[in-house]
Amino acid sequence: MKHVMPIADRPPIIMQRGAGSYLWDNNGRDYLDFVQGWAVNCLGHCPPEIITALTHQSSQLINPSPAFYNPLMLSVSTQLAQLSGLDHVFFTNSGAEANEGAIKLARKWGGIHRDGAYEIITFTHSFHGRTLATMSASGKPGWDTLFEPKVPGFVKVPYADLDAVDAAITPRTVAVMLEVIQGEGGVIPAPHSFVQSLRRLTQQKGLLFIIDEVQTGIARSGALFAHQHYQVQPDILTLGKGLGGGVPVAALLAKDQCSVFEYGDQGGTYNGNPLVLAAVNAVLQAITAEGFLASVHHHSNQLQTLIASRATEWGVTECRGMGLLLAMQFKQDVAAQLVKKGLSNGLLINAPRPNVIRLMPSLRLTESEIQDFDMRFSLTQQGIS
Ligand SMILES: Cc1ncc(COP(=O)(O)O)c(C=O)c1O
Incomplete structure (x- = not known):
């Protein structure tokens, strides 16, 4: 680690594998990933069609x-x-x-x-x-x-x-x-x-x-x-x-x-x-496949409904955003604490402001992953908000 330029306060774990909404570290620990590389993995980690596309293309032509x-x-x-x-x-x-x-x-x-x-x-x-x-x-x-x-x-x-x-x-x-x-x-x-x-x-x-x-x-x-x-x-x-x-x-x-x-x-x-x-x-x-955007809407609504139902318990004062770019705002500046505790509970979330948690899960989010988020975030916020 000493030769990696220290441009971020990284935790002492090494991310090794990803599939869909989950990441695994070098200890085999799983994380529900609601950051997805800061919203880059729109289809989740290692989606099959990207693996196929890269595998095929790398045998044809990489850079002419x-x-x-x-x-x-x-x-x-x-x-x-x-x-x-x-x-x-x-x-x-x-x-x-x-x-x-x-x-x-x-x-x-x-x-x-x-x-x-x-x-x-x-x-x-x-x-x-x-x-x-x-x-x-x-x-x-x-x-x-x-x-x-x-x-x-x-x-x-x-x-x-x-x-x-x-x-x-x-x-x-x-x-x-x-x-x-x-x-x-x-x-x-x-x-x-x-x-x-x-x-x-x-x-x-x-x-x-x-x-x-x-x-x-x-x-x-x-x-x-x-x-x-x-x-x-x-x-x-x-x-x-x-x-x-x-x-x-x-x-x-x-x-x-x-x-x-x-x-x-x-x-x-x-x-x-x-x-x-x-x-x-x-x-x-x-x-652009049929039903993709409808599915983003559907899971956005499910996630927002969950947050609304947990707002008092979690201390959320506002939930905002569109699609699967959502934020939970808190009264106090607890976001950094939530991110840190989330990591230890196997949940990756992000704090763009001291009182805001941003959620940018895979656009292929499922209902069971929303339930998993509910469980992991409920554990995470205990004693914080
Ligand atoms: C709105 C917006 N513009 C530009 C950037 C920069 O993109 P990149 O990190 O790929 O250079 C970001 C990254 O977060 C962004 O959110």
């Missing part, structure tokens, strides 16, 4: 170089364009890199169409990644003083405050970048009217509307893309996490009017390689 088309680059970008209604797709290795691409694309578009405008309006408590530009774009408390100097060109306004957005628009503004549900910020869905008015405002002012769905896309919210709950369409959309079902891949999508990269503006050694896109293809087939 991004300088060439490959069959999956063509078919998966077509599927994503058709599902989202956007036109062009650029595959990246992480959500941060997809957002970095969105920022570059907006700046390039501003250079061409808005007299060099480059500023992007983002929101307090937003999270867009850990590269320098995406950290600069994020509104995570405490990040404003880290790794100075920051990348300039981001103006932050309070989340879901339309007047604040309007007031922040200047001739330098090129885009607004939004998470329709703030994930890392504590699972906060933006109000319906705000998202619709913001879309109208960006259109009136001639600005690009960028939606970061790295966390909320790919059926996590119960719709293929969370912005569909709001009946709006972005000009630029970023996807990640669930897109590869645990395999590292993300994507930047754009409408053709703002898809202005010229040759050489954007790229990367691993972008669009067929190995990772075989996983994306398997994920897209799974989430």
